[in-house]
Amino acid sequence: MTQHSNVLFRFAAPQAFYGLAGRLWPWMAALATALGVWGLWMGMFVAPADFQQGQAYRIIYVHVPASWMSMIIYLAMAFWALLGLTFNTRLSGMMNRALAPTGAMFAFLSLWTGALWGKPMWGTWWVWDARLTSELILFFLYLGFMGLTASIDDPRRADKAGGLLALVGAINVPVIYFSVRWWNTLHQGASVSVTQGSSMAQTMLWAMLLMALSFWLYAIAIALYRIRTLILEREKHTLWVEAELRPEGGAR
Amino acid sequence: MIWNSASEFWAMGGYGLYVWGSFGVTALLMGGEVILAARRHQHTRESLRMQATTTDSDQDMAKDWQP
Numbered sequence: 001m002t003q004h005s006n007v008l009f010r011f012a013a014p015q016a017f018y019g020l021a022g023r024l025w026p027w028m029a030a031l032a033t034a035l036g037v038w039g040l041w042m043g044m045f046v047a048p049a050d051f052q053q054g055q056a057y058r059i060i061y062v063h064v065p066a067s068w069m070s071m072i073i074y075l076a077m078a079f080w081a082l083l084g085l086t087f088n089t090r091l092s093g094m095m096n097r098a099l100a101p102t103g104a105m106f107a108f109l110s111l112w113t114g115a116l117w118g119k120p121m122w123g124t125w126w127v128w129d130a131r132l133t134s135e136l137i138l139f140f141l142y143l144g145f146m147g148l149t150a151s152i153d154d155p156r157r158a159d160k161a162g163g164l165l166a167l168v169g170a171i172n173v174p175v176i177y178f179s180v181r182w183w184n185t186l187h188q189g190a191s192v193s194v195t196q197g198s199s200m201a202q203t204m205l206w207a208m209l210l211m212a213l214s215f216w217l218y219a220i221a222i223a224l225y226r227i228r229t230l231i232l233e234r235e236k237h238t239l240w241v242e243a244e245l246r247p248e249g250g251a252r
Numbered sequence: 253m254i255w256n257s258a259s260e261f262w263a264m265g266g267y268g269l270y271v272w273g274s275f276g277v278t279a280l281l282m283g284g285e286v287i288l289a290a291r292r293h294q295h296t297r298e299s300l301r302m303q304a305t306t307t308d309s310d311q312d313m314a315k316d317w318q319p
Contacts, residue, residue: 044261048254055265062278105281113274120270218282222289229293236300245301 012089014231015240021224028221032214039210047203059117060204064191065212066109069219070138071173073103077145078170081163091227093159094234096166097149098227102219104142110135122186130179131187134172141169155234 011017043061050057077096084092114132115125126132145165152158175182180189191208192198198205235241255261264271 045254049265054267056267056270058264058271059274062274066278102285105285109278109281112277116270116274120267222285225293226289229289229296232293232296232300236303241300242304245297245304 012091014090014094014235015238017091018228018231018244021228025221025224025228028217028224032217032221035210035217036214039207039214042203042210043207047201047207050204053121056117056120057204059113060191061208061211063110063113063117064208065215066106066113067135068212069215070103070107070110070135071176072216073099073106073219074138074141074166074170074173077103077166078173081166084159085163085167093149093155093163094227094230095223096145096159096162097230098223099219100142100145100149101226102222104139104146106215106219107135107139107142111139127186129185129187130183131176131185134176134179137172138169138176141165141172145169 011020039061043058047058049055077099080092080095080099083089084096111132114135118127119125145162148165149158149162152161179185180187191200192205200208232241232244262268262272
């Protein structure tokens with residue numbers, strides 16, 4: 001136990017985490033790329049057409065992973081916010097700022113690919129049903145988080161305010177997930193469910209899961225990369241950053 | 253292989269606009285995010301290094317006081 005928490009505390013220091021993130025992100029990025037290529041190959045060249053939707057269903061390979069990530073990243077932000085607000089950890093706020101742009105991007109992609117899928121299948125780009133509306137709210141929550149943290153000069157106060165928004169907004173995530181069950185929506189029910197398994201063909205399911213894993217690793221890679229920039233900016237007055245920036249010093 | 257020709261692949265059974273519109277924008281945004289993040293990191297490193305060289309004497313003194 002003590003050894004375990006020692007490791008955690010060591011990497012809770014920005015300087016140590018800077019090094020750790022720098023060593024980790026290239027592996028995450030490489031894995032994300034490999035799984036993405038594999039998933040795209042499976043999805044676009046191996047998986048057959050859908051018997052109802054023809055080739056249009058292939059949008060699922062970006063739509064579902066992007067939607068999942070938009071929710072998972074927000075939950076991750078709520079987790080870091082809780083940690084930051086209770087233990088006053090410095091890294092938590094930076095972690096959330098590193099995650100938010102990627103979460104916003106995935107929320108936008110969820111809406112965008114959803115619109116492009118809705119048009120040929122439902123005959124409309126958009127409908128104000130529970131699933132679509134709650135996902136739109138998630139997108140605005142990300143934008144709100146970024147606007148709020150950017151508008152407060154004192155970084156620690158900005159982190160606190162942003163953390164509060166991340167925590168309160170997390171209520172919306174289960175609403176999105178269960179919306180298709182709680183309300184009568186135009187959006188279809190879950191294709192993959194923890195309790196009922198999957199309603200999809202095996203190759204389709206594997207391709208989708210590979211893409212989801214690829215997006216997940218991408219999100220981790222880009223967040224680890226971005227947090228290093230944030231750490232440098234915030235710790236710029238320290239000696240270790242000065243040493244890190246010297247031409248001969250450290251890895252980039 | 254499920255496709256008979258390249259044009260059949262790009263047509264996506266008549267849904268090409270929707271399928272490629274989805275994959276294209278996804279690739280564009282993810283690629284763009286990577287480029288922006290890399291550029292910002294380089295920019296931060298350079299501007300902080302500039303600041304460090306202009307305040308060099310302070311830093312040297314600070315170093316003398318290190319244990």
